[in-house]
Amino acid sequence: MYAIVDIETTGGQYGQERITEISIYRYDGHDIVDKFASLVNPERKIQAFVVQLTGITDNMVKRAPKFEALAKRIVEITEGCIIVAHNANFDYRILRQEFNNLAYNYERNTLCTVELSKDLIPDLPSYSLGKLCKSIGIPVSNRHRADGDAFATVSLFELLLLKDKEKNIITNSIKDFSLTLKKEKLSNAIKKTPAAIGVFYIHQNNGRIMYIGKGKNMRSRLSQLLAKKSKKALSIQSKMATVTYDESGNYVMARLLFNQEVATHSPRYNSNYYHLAKPVEFNHPDMLIIGRGRRTGEKSVILIENGILQGFAYVDLEYQLTNTSVLKNLITPLTDSLDNRFIVKSSILKNRIQKIVKL
Numbered sequence: 271m272y273a274i275v276d277i278e279t280t281g282g283q284y285g286q287e288r289i290t291e292i293s294i295y296r297y298d299g300h301d302i303v304d305k306f307a308s309l310v311n312p313e314r315k316i317q318a319f320v321v322q323l324t325g326i327t328d329n330m331v332k333r334a335p336k337f338e339a340l341a342k343r344i345v346e347i348t349e350g351c352i353i354v355a356h357n358a359n360f361d362y363r364i365l366r367q368e369f370n371n372l373a374y375n376y377e378r379n380t381l382c383t384v385e386l387s388k389d390l391i392p393d394l395p396s397y398s399l400g401k402l403c404k405s406i407g408i409p410v411s412n413r414h415r416a417d418g419d420a421f422a423t424v425s426l427f428e429l430l431l432l433k434d435k436e437k438n439i440i441t442n443s444i445k446d447f448s449l450t451l452k453k454e455k456l457s458n459a460i461k462k463t464p465a466a467i468g469v470f471y472i473h474q475n476n477g478r479i480m481y482i483g484k485g486k487n488m489r490s491r492l493s494q495l496l497a498k499k500s501k502k503a504l505s506i507q508s509k510m511a512t513v514t515y516d517e518s519g520n521y522v523m524a525r526l527l528f529n530q531e532v533a534t535h536s537p538r539y540n541s542n543y544y545h546l547a548k549p550v551e552f553n554h555p556d557m558l559i560i561g562r563g564r565r566t567g568e569k570s571v572i573l574i575e576n577g578i579l580q581g582f583a584y585v586d587l588e589y590q591l592t593n594t595s596v597l598k599n600l601i602t603p604l605t606d607s608l609d610n611r612f613i614v615k616s617s618i619l620k621n622r623i624q625k626i627v628k629l
Contacts, residue, residue, distance in 0.1 A: 281317030288312035
């Protein structure tokens with residue numbers, strides 16, 4: 271579970287800044303499950319340059335609640351969460367500073383979307399939130415206001431989770447909270463997995479993926495696996511710490527994601543699969559293959575360039591499809607293997623896509 275945070279402050283000398291606005295989205299890796307946002311009375315003047323940047327004035331916060339009135343809600347909404355922020359060192363430092371003023375020791379693990387973006391979306395000209403979001407086609411409303419920036423960071427973090435092929439973000443999160451996860455029962459794992467098309471991952475206590483499954487109904491498929499009494503199934507059940515998942519929107523994307531993830535992680539309980547030897551060629555060297563997305567209004571996109579399978583993305587906006595430079599920043603790479611080419615080619619031949627856009 272993640273608490274995606276953005277904070278605006280008064281500015282001023284290091285260690286003496288106070289919060290003027292805070293926004294927190296509690297995010298389970300797929301959906302926003304809770305939200306909190308408020309102006310905060312900092313009990314001191316806001317620096318002039320900060321007023322110009324954020325638009326937050328002394329008059330706006332004069333009648334806002336003080337931090338001490340909001341502290342309990344902040345503790346509750348971030349309980350059991352990793353703090354995620356764009357420049358997390360700053361936001362977390364300010365939060366701890368405010369709680370220290372109340373003689374409360376506030377401790378959470380953190381993730382920084384600046385550092386994650388530099389690793390997973392390299393070679394961009396800038397990693398400031400506004401310029402980064404522009405490069406990858408994420409709209410930002412109310413820039414330099416806590417709620418606008420926090421909501422944009424949710425969209426950015428969702429993309430980073432998708433592009434994190436090694437699953438380092440999730441693995442490290444599981445390690446941090448392994449004691450809590452050990453207490454989850456199999457029934458809870460099934461309950462939390464949606465009845466949707468996608469790929470699910472069974473993790474052991476150290477966060478490592480030990481089994482990957484796919485299904486048109488992930489909950490049903492997982493339920494079947496955890497009800498089996500075979501030696502393999504019982505071993506998986508005994509070692510399972512938690513289950514995570516990626517919705518794919520359609521079964522073509524689920525098959526591609528499953529192939530890629532098994533090849534990347536080599537889970538101990540996944541069998542070796544037969545690999546094709548016959549060449550697979552595409553009818554057009556440069557095209558986009560458009561399919562159903564994971565939610566209403568979203569599309570899945572598979573990019574073929576120079577006859578090579580490049581990767582996939584999910585888009586909400588038309589200009590993300592028509593602007594190639596933006597689309598390429600969104601793409602999660604796929605191995606141009608014969609297996610993956612066969613899945614894509616067969617989906618076209620069996621009309622399991624929505625449309626093809628020739629580039």
